Amino acid sequence: MSAPYRIAKLSKSDKPLFVSLMSKSFAGDPFFLHVFGDSELDKNASSSLTAFVSFLFDKSFMLNEEVWGYYEKENLLGAYIVEHPRAGKLLMMVGGLLLIGRLIPLLFQLPRKTLGLLNSYMRVTRSFAPLISHHYLVMIGVKKEAQGKGIGKALLQHLLHTVHLNNTSHGVALDTENQENVNLYRRFGFALSGVTQVDKVPVYCMYYQNNNADIETTTL
DSSP: OOSSEEEEEOOGGGHHHHHHHHHHHTTTOHHHHHHHOOTTTOHHHHHHHHHHHHHHHHHHHHTTEEEEEEEETTEEEEEEEEEOSSOOHHHHHHHHHHHHHHHHHHHHHSOHHHHHHHHHHHHHHHTTSOSSSOEEEEEEEEOGGGTTSSHHHHHHHHHHHHHHTOTTOOEEEEEESOTHHHHHHHTTTEEEEEEEEETTEEEEEEEEEOTTSOGGGGOO
Protein backbone atom coordinates (compact mmCIF):
# COMPACT_ATOMS: atom_id res chain seq x y z
CA MET A 1 0.00 0.00 0.00
CA SER A 2 1.76 3.12 -1.21
CA ALA A 3 1.58 6.49 0.51
CA PRO A 4 0.30 9.08 0.74
CA TYR A 5 -3.30 7.92 0.91
CA ARG A 6 -6.48 9.07 2.61
CA ILE A 7 -9.91 7.66 3.33
CA ALA A 8 -12.54 10.33 2.88
CA LYS A 9 -16.29 10.62 2.49
CA LEU A 10 -17.41 10.98 -1.10
CA SER A 11 -19.51 13.90 -2.30
CA LYS A 12 -22.07 13.96 -5.09
CA SER A 13 -19.40 15.28 -7.46
CA ASP A 14 -17.49 12.00 -7.01
CA LYS A 15 -20.29 10.00 -8.64
CA PRO A 16 -18.53 9.39 -12.01
CA LEU A 17 -15.41 8.07 -10.25
CA PHE A 18 -17.48 5.82 -7.96
CA VAL A 19 -19.69 4.42 -10.72
CA SER A 20 -16.70 3.66 -12.95
CA LEU A 21 -14.78 1.96 -10.14
CA MET A 22 -17.65 -0.16 -8.82
CA SER A 23 -19.00 -1.13 -12.24
CA LYS A 24 -15.60 -2.56 -13.16
CA SER A 25 -14.79 -4.15 -9.80
CA PHE A 26 -18.19 -5.91 -9.68
CA ALA A 27 -18.14 -7.02 -13.33
CA GLY A 28 -17.14 -10.54 -12.25
CA ASP A 29 -19.44 -10.82 -9.23
CA PRO A 30 -21.42 -14.09 -9.57
CA PHE A 31 -24.79 -12.50 -8.80
CA PHE A 32 -24.20 -9.45 -11.00
CA LEU A 33 -23.11 -11.76 -13.85
CA HIS A 34 -26.31 -13.74 -13.37
CA VAL A 35 -28.52 -10.65 -13.23
CA PHE A 36 -26.91 -8.33 -15.79
CA GLY A 37 -24.74 -10.59 -17.94
CA ASP A 38 -21.07 -10.12 -18.78
CA SER A 39 -20.59 -6.34 -18.73
CA GLU A 40 -17.08 -6.68 -20.16
CA LEU A 41 -18.40 -8.29 -23.35
CA ASP A 42 -22.00 -7.07 -23.64
CA LYS A 43 -22.78 -3.37 -24.04
CA ASN A 44 -26.34 -3.83 -22.77
CA ALA A 45 -25.06 -5.63 -19.67
CA SER A 46 -22.52 -2.85 -19.11
CA SER A 47 -25.23 -0.19 -19.45
CA SER A 48 -27.54 -2.01 -17.00
CA LEU A 49 -24.79 -2.54 -14.41
CA THR A 50 -23.74 1.10 -14.65
CA ALA A 51 -27.35 2.25 -14.23
CA PHE A 52 -27.78 0.13 -11.10
CA VAL A 53 -24.50 1.26 -9.49
CA SER A 54 -25.46 4.86 -10.29
CA PHE A 55 -28.79 4.28 -8.54
CA LEU A 56 -27.05 2.88 -5.45
CA PHE A 57 -24.84 5.96 -5.27
CA ASP A 58 -27.80 8.34 -5.54
CA LYS A 59 -29.74 6.30 -2.99
CA SER A 60 -26.95 6.72 -0.45
CA PHE A 61 -27.49 10.49 -0.43
CA MET A 62 -31.26 10.14 -0.09
CA LEU A 63 -31.30 7.68 2.79
CA ASN A 64 -29.26 7.22 5.94
CA GLU A 65 -26.13 5.95 4.18
CA GLU A 66 -22.55 7.07 3.62
CA VAL A 67 -20.04 6.51 0.82
CA TRP A 68 -16.35 6.39 1.72
CA GLY A 69 -13.40 6.14 -0.63
CA TYR A 70 -9.70 5.30 -0.54
CA TYR A 71 -7.61 7.86 -2.41
CA GLU A 72 -3.99 7.94 -3.47
CA LYS A 73 -3.51 11.61 -4.23
CA GLU A 74 -6.69 12.29 -6.24
CA ASN A 75 -7.13 8.76 -7.59
CA LEU A 76 -10.10 6.82 -6.17
CA LEU A 77 -8.86 3.25 -5.76
CA GLY A 78 -11.54 1.76 -3.51
CA ALA A 79 -14.89 2.59 -1.93
CA TYR A 80 -17.77 1.31 0.16
CA ILE A 81 -21.39 2.18 0.92
CA VAL A 82 -22.72 1.58 4.43
CA GLU A 83 -26.20 1.98 5.88
CA HIS A 84 -26.43 3.47 9.34
CA PRO A 85 -28.59 1.85 12.03
CA ARG A 86 -31.91 3.32 13.08
CA ALA A 87 -32.50 6.01 10.52
CA GLY A 88 -34.85 8.71 11.76
CA LYS A 89 -38.45 8.28 10.64
CA LEU A 90 -38.58 11.75 9.07
CA LEU A 91 -35.32 11.14 7.21
CA MET A 92 -36.56 7.81 5.90
CA MET A 93 -39.91 9.33 4.89
CA VAL A 94 -38.35 12.22 2.99
CA GLY A 95 -35.63 10.02 1.55
CA GLY A 96 -38.19 7.43 0.51
CA LEU A 97 -40.17 10.00 -1.46
CA LEU A 98 -37.02 11.21 -3.21
CA LEU A 99 -36.00 7.62 -3.87
CA ILE A 100 -39.26 6.93 -5.70
CA GLY A 101 -38.43 9.76 -8.08
CA ARG A 102 -34.96 8.30 -8.67
CA LEU A 103 -36.34 4.77 -9.02
CA ILE A 104 -38.71 5.62 -11.88
CA PRO A 105 -35.94 6.12 -14.48
CA LEU A 106 -34.38 2.83 -13.39
CA LEU A 107 -37.62 1.05 -14.23
CA PHE A 108 -37.09 2.05 -17.86
CA GLN A 109 -33.40 1.16 -17.87
CA LEU A 110 -33.59 -2.37 -16.47
CA PRO A 111 -35.75 -5.33 -17.55
CA ARG A 112 -38.56 -6.35 -15.21
CA LYS A 113 -36.89 -9.70 -14.53
CA THR A 114 -33.67 -7.97 -13.48
CA LEU A 115 -35.54 -5.67 -11.10
CA GLY A 116 -37.34 -8.68 -9.66
CA LEU A 117 -34.07 -10.51 -9.00
CA LEU A 118 -32.53 -7.45 -7.34
CA ASN A 119 -35.59 -7.07 -5.14
CA SER A 120 -35.48 -10.77 -4.22
CA TYR A 121 -31.82 -10.45 -3.29
CA MET A 122 -32.51 -7.57 -0.92
CA ARG A 123 -35.50 -9.30 0.65
CA VAL A 124 -33.80 -12.67 1.12
CA THR A 125 -30.46 -11.39 2.41
CA ARG A 126 -32.01 -8.91 4.83
CA SER A 127 -33.98 -11.77 6.38
CA PHE A 128 -30.66 -13.16 7.67
CA ALA A 129 -29.61 -9.86 9.27
CA PRO A 130 -30.14 -9.57 13.06
CA LEU A 131 -33.14 -7.67 14.39
CA ILE A 132 -30.92 -5.61 16.67
CA SER A 133 -29.61 -2.24 15.54
CA HIS A 134 -26.66 -2.60 13.17
CA HIS A 135 -24.81 -1.20 10.16
CA TYR A 136 -25.19 -2.86 6.76
CA LEU A 137 -22.35 -2.93 4.24
CA VAL A 138 -24.12 -2.40 0.92
CA MET A 139 -21.04 -2.87 -1.24
CA ILE A 140 -17.27 -2.57 -1.11
CA GLY A 141 -14.93 -2.63 -4.08
CA VAL A 142 -11.34 -1.99 -5.13
CA LYS A 143 -10.06 -0.98 -8.54
CA LYS A 144 -8.86 -4.12 -10.33
CA GLU A 145 -5.31 -2.92 -10.92
CA ALA A 146 -5.02 -1.87 -7.27
CA GLN A 147 -6.22 -5.15 -5.73
CA GLY A 148 -3.85 -7.04 -3.45
CA LYS A 149 -2.30 -3.87 -2.05
CA GLY A 150 -4.23 -3.72 1.24
CA ILE A 151 -6.83 -1.20 0.09
CA GLY A 152 -9.80 -3.43 0.88
CA LYS A 153 -8.28 -4.13 4.31
CA ALA A 154 -7.88 -0.42 5.00
CA LEU A 155 -11.50 0.26 4.02
CA LEU A 156 -12.82 -2.58 6.21
CA GLN A 157 -10.75 -1.39 9.16
CA HIS A 158 -12.13 2.11 8.65
CA LEU A 159 -15.68 0.74 8.65
CA LEU A 160 -15.17 -1.37 11.78
CA HIS A 161 -13.58 1.58 13.59
CA THR A 162 -16.65 3.66 12.75
CA VAL A 163 -18.92 0.92 14.10
CA HIS A 164 -16.93 0.67 17.34
CA LEU A 165 -17.46 4.38 17.91
CA ASN A 166 -21.23 4.01 17.52
CA ASN A 167 -22.75 2.83 20.80
CA THR A 168 -26.15 2.19 19.20
CA SER A 169 -24.85 -0.25 16.58
CA HIS A 170 -24.41 -3.89 17.50
CA GLY A 171 -22.32 -4.69 14.45
CA VAL A 172 -22.16 -4.97 10.67
CA ALA A 173 -24.08 -7.26 8.35
CA LEU A 174 -22.94 -8.03 4.81
CA ASP A 175 -23.56 -10.48 1.99
CA THR A 176 -21.19 -11.97 -0.56
CA GLU A 177 -21.62 -14.34 -3.47
CA ASN A 178 -17.93 -15.25 -3.60
CA GLN A 179 -17.24 -18.23 -1.35
CA GLU A 180 -13.55 -17.31 -1.18
CA ASN A 181 -14.54 -14.01 0.48
CA VAL A 182 -16.01 -15.85 3.47
CA ASN A 183 -12.61 -16.68 4.97
CA LEU A 184 -11.39 -13.17 4.18
CA TYR A 185 -14.21 -11.60 6.19
CA ARG A 186 -13.73 -14.14 8.96
CA ARG A 187 -10.22 -12.78 9.47
CA PHE A 188 -11.83 -9.44 10.32
CA GLY A 189 -14.15 -10.99 12.90
CA PHE A 190 -17.23 -11.70 10.76
CA ALA A 191 -19.14 -14.93 11.30
CA LEU A 192 -21.30 -16.78 8.81
CA SER A 193 -24.93 -16.24 9.80
CA GLY A 194 -26.52 -18.16 6.97
CA VAL A 195 -26.21 -19.50 3.42
CA THR A 196 -29.06 -18.96 1.02
CA GLN A 197 -29.77 -18.80 -2.70
CA VAL A 198 -31.26 -16.18 -4.98
CA ASP A 199 -32.37 -17.73 -8.25
CA LYS A 200 -29.88 -20.60 -7.65
CA VAL A 201 -26.97 -18.21 -6.98
CA PRO A 202 -25.40 -19.03 -3.55
CA VAL A 203 -25.26 -16.09 -1.14
CA TYR A 204 -23.24 -16.07 2.08
CA CYS A 205 -24.65 -13.82 4.79
CA MET A 206 -22.20 -12.67 7.47
CA TYR A 207 -22.25 -10.59 10.64
CA TYR A 208 -19.67 -8.78 12.77
CA GLN A 209 -20.56 -8.31 16.44
CA ASN A 210 -19.75 -4.95 18.03
CA ASN A 211 -19.20 -5.57 21.74
CA ASN A 212 -19.10 -1.83 22.48
CA ALA A 213 -22.82 -1.32 21.77
CA ASP A 214 -25.22 -0.35 24.53
CA ILE A 215 -26.84 -3.43 26.06
CA GLU A 216 -30.23 -1.75 26.36
CA THR A 217 -30.76 -1.87 22.59
CA THR A 218 -30.67 -5.67 22.36
CA THR A 219 -34.42 -6.15 22.73
CA LEU A 220 -35.77 -4.73 19.47
